[in-house]
Amino acid sequence: MGAEAGAREALVRAGRRLADRDLIVAAEGNLSVRLGGDLFLTTPAGREKGSLGLGDLVVVDLEGNPRGGRLRPSSEWRLHREIYRRRPDVGAVCHAHPPHALAFACARRPLPALMPEAVMVLEGEVPVAPYAAPGTDAVAESVRELIARRPCLLLANHGAVTTGRDMEQALHRMETLERVAQTALLADRLGGGVVLTAAEVRELRG
Numbered sequence: 001m002g003a004e005a006g007a008r009e010a011l012v013r014a015g016r017r018l019a020d021r022d023l024i025v026a027a028e029g030n031l032s033v034r035l036g037g038d039l040f041l042t043t044p045a046g047r048e049k050g051s052l053g054l055g056d057l058v059v060v061d062l063e064g065n066p067r068g069g070r071l072r073p074s075s076e077w078r079l080h081r082e083i084y085r086r087r088p089d090v091g092a093v094c095h096a097h098p099p100h101a102l103a104f105a106c107a108r109r110p111l112p113a114l115m116p117e118a119v120m121v122l123e124g125e126v127p128v129a130p131y132a133a134p135g136t137d138a139v140a141e142s143v144r145e146l147i148a149r150r151p152c153l154l155l156a157n158h159g160a161v162t163t164g165r166d167m168e169q170a171l172h173r174m175e176t177l178e179r180v181a182q183t184a185l186l187a188d189r190l191g192g193g194v195v196l197t198a199a200e201v202r203e204l205r206g
Helices: 003-020 077-086 099-107 116-120 137-147 167-189 198-205
Strands: 030-034 039-042 058-061 092-096 152-155 159-164
Touching (some): 003 030, 003 039, 030 167, 077 137, 077 159, 099 152, 099 159, 099 167, 116 167, 116 198, 137 159, 152 167, 159 167
Antiparallel strands (some): 030 039, 039 058, 092 159
């Protein structure tokens, strides 16, 4: 199987997984996988991610120009491009609207490192990027500084974005981010969660 064919299958599976786990609804969210050169494969605009076919995905260059295909690329292609430009180590990007994480994003409240998974999978507290209108250049600008050093971000009043060496890691981080957010909100009902100490974090990181 060629690299692009494998990327198409990975994106279709990822869209179904996000929808099945209620991390997106309707046409929310977008996904991409880096291809060779200056190209990446992304989900199309305005389509439900849980029902995409292999032919629905769009190859895009770093200027946002489609390279074949019948559909328009995601309106958030600039966000994905910015991440690939800033992070040569990133091979895949996942943007979703998981409900508990979205609550933190709407409160513009960073997601605390309350549990080991937050340290080992999310690499610590998840910060909030400034608000920017979806589908604009401003979204890419809003993540520029933070994404250079963090694998996961909340987007103020918008959603979350996770990165990975491949789509599986990006998805794993999105699922973990939502679980940590859900746990943090439950802990708030008990008076607030206790963030792991610096010593506890060092132990987890070995």
